[in-house]
Amino acid sequence: MSDDEISNDGYDQALDAIENGEPYALECPEGHQSMPPRQVCPECGASDLEEVEIPLSGELLSYNVTYVPTPDFGDDVPFVLGVAEFDDVRLTGRVQADAEDVEVGSAVEVGLGESETTGRPLVTFDLA
Amino acid sequence: MASAHIAGVGMTEFGEFPERTGRDLFGEAGGTAIEDAGIDREEIDALYVGNFMGELSENQGHMGPLMAKAVGIDAPATRIESACASGGMAVRQAVKDVRNGEADVVLVGGVERMHNMGTTGATGGLSVAADDLWEIRQGITFPGAYALMAQRYFAVHGGDREDLAHVAVKNHANAANNPLAQYQTEISVEKVLDAPPVALPMGLFDSSPITDGAAATVLVSEAYAEEHGLETPVAITGTGQGTDNLALAERDSMVWTPATEDAGRRAYEDAGISKDDVDFLEVHDCFTIAEVLAIEGLGFYEEGEGITAAREGETAADGELPVNLSGGLKAKGHPVGATGVAQISEMTKLFRGDHVNSDAVEDAEVGLTHNAGGTVASAVVHVLEVAE
Numbered sequence: 001m002s003d004d005e006i007s008n009d010g011y012d013q014a015l016d017a018i019e020n021g022e023p024y025a026l027e028c029p030e031g032h033q034s035m036p037p038r039q040v041c042p043e044c045g046a047s048d049l050e051e052v053e054i055p056l057s058g059e060l061l062s063y064n065v066t067y068v069p070t071p072d073f074g075d076d077v078p079f080v081l082g083v084a085e086f087d088d089v090r091l092t093g094r095v096q097a098d099a100e101d102v103e104v105g106s107a108v109e110v111g112l113g114e115s116e117t118t119g120r121p122l123v124t125f126d127l128a
Numbered sequence: 129m130a131s132a133h134i135a136g137v138g139m140t141e142f143g144e145f146p147e148r149t150g151r152d153l154f155g156e157a158g159g160t161a162i163e164d165a166g167i168d169r170e171e172i173d174a175l176y177v178g179n180f181m182g183e184l185s186e187n188q189g190h191m192g193p194l195m196a197k198a199v200g201i202d203a204p205a206t207r208i209e210s211a212c213a214s215g216g217m218a219v220r221q222a223v224k225d226v227r228n229g230e231a232d233v234v235l236v237g238g239v240e241r242m243h244n245m246g247t248t249g250a251t252g253g254l255s256v257a258a259d260d261l262w263e264i265r266q267g268i269t270f271p272g273a274y275a276l277m278a279q280r281y282f283a284v285h286g287g288d289r290e291d292l293a294h295v296a297v298k299n300h301a302n303a304a305n306n307p308l309a310q311y312q313t314e315i316s317v318e319k320v321l322d323a324p325p326v327a328l329p330m331g332l333f334d335s336s337p338i339t340d341g342a343a344a345t346v347l348v349s350e351a352y353a354e355e356h357g358l359e360t361p362v363a364i365t366g367t368g369q370g371t372d373n374l375a376l377a378e379r380d381s382m383v384w385t386p387a388t389e390d391a392g393r394r395a396y397e398d399a400g401i402s403k404d405d406v407d408f409l410e411v412h413d414c415f416t417i418a419e420v421l422a423i424e425g426l427g428f429y430e431e432g433e434g435i436t437a438a439r440e441g442e443t444a445a446d447g448e449l450p451v452n453l454s455g456g457l458k459a460k461g462h463p464v465g466a467t468g469v470a471q472i473s474e475m476t477k478l479f480r481g482d483h484v485n486s487d488a489v490e491d492a493e494v495g496l497t498h499n500a501g502g503t504v505a506s507a508v509v510h511v512l513e514v515a516e
């Protein structure tokens with residue numbers, strides 16, 4: 001991350017945890033899980049949230065092959081973007097594989113990478 | 129509940145006009161609607177204007193006052209923003225004002241300037257309708273988000289790009305003779321499948337274009353119409369709105385849109401109708417898969433069964449349930465903040481008989497418009513009926 005970037009409480013720490021191989025979500029007393037930052041559970045409004053570990057391995061629910069990017073990803077295209085499920089939370093991230101090797105249902109491992117265009121961190125999925 | 133009667137409609141040509149400012153576009157559409165209504169400007173009690181990304185496209189916020197003067201009125205003026213549903217949400221506010229007696233005459237419009245941003249700039253501008261932290265920073269685009277929904281749909285329910293191509297072919301056919309549409313050309317399934325990729329499985333012709341344009345409508349109370357002898361052959365008899373998690377990944381399902389379902393149910397209840405009463409639809413087909421999700425979410429098809437509707441001709445101009453006779457967002461164009469108002473404008477003309485495709489719905493009595501924001505985190509539905 002560039003030094004002049006404003007930090008985002010909750011999000012930055014969650015990315016650090018992904019980078020360290022110890023990803024977590026927030027869980028309410030009802031067991032609803034969501035990604036930070038949260039003041040309350042988005043499902044039930046409970047404010048008593050605690051950090052719980054989520055698995056490193058998940059299942060790819062869908063993916064696309066992006067050719068026309070936003071300005072922050074001009075040098076990254078084409079790339080594969082996916083949504084993967086890790087127990088009760090789902091994340092959007094870069095699938096680090098060629099499109100022909102990717103399938104809905106593929107097992108993936110979450111990690112942290114960066115945009116080739118801006119150097120900003122992003123969630124990555126490696127095929128397991 | 130009382131209806132909001134449609135006294136007049138207006139729309140600019142939709143297309144590529146990078147040099148036209150928002151105020152210029154809105155001034156034209158608003159002026160056309162006022163003229164069509166045959167009312168004096170002083171009679172207008174309120175203005176709502178839908179716009180999504182004026183700050184990004186032309187460094188312009190605070191559009192209420194600007195657009196009021198662009199059409200030459202003094203009425204209280206407010207901008208409404210709900211991404212690509214901004215226009216439909218503006219209509220909903222106008223309907224409420226007319227119904228609750230706050231206003232007798234409301235001008236509601238929408239406007240978007242996009243081409244001056246270029247393709248990458250517009251792609252970036254549209255992306256801010258997603259979740260910045262967990263989607264935009266990961267590289268999501270709107271074609272990319274709908275591509276994720278399409279790929280998931282194929283995996284869960286079946287279907288393929290060729291099925292979706294029929295949606296684009298149908299909507300281009302509907303726009304072919306619409307003088308206000310951006311694409312007045314028919315296309316083939318092969319052309320859709322062979323088009324350059326945007327975010328696979330969405331190709332260029334699965335996607336609505338980048339569009340500059342504006343649309344407007346004059347809504348009046350029934351009492352005002354009677355008092356002033358206005359002809360209002362069409363009325364908005366129901367309105368409904370739904371909201372969902374902003375980020376696609378936070379939803380229980382990537383292929384079912386509860387915001388559309390909720391907005392539809394509430395609009396049907398509000399109008400006192402059922403889906404079986406509806407003769408034709410204008411739905412939010414920003415991408416081919418979006419039309420499929422819309423006709424399922426609104427209850428016209430079971431989940432997983434809407435994908436064959438266009439291929440089978442069921443939603444064609446001569447089908448049982450014509451969908452997007454205007455050409456839809458896909459071919460008419462999608463100036464995002466104007467789209468929800470343009471749906472009202474086009475449907476009104478379809479009912480009145482002064483639309484190029486009016487013959488397809490000659491005996492129709494009930495129509496429905498569906499406008500969605502983001503990956504359908506926002507949805508707004510209106511029921512239009514022939515006024516007695």
Ligand SMILES: [Zn+2]
Pocket residue numbers: 028029030031032041042043044045046
């Ligand atoms: Zn909860």
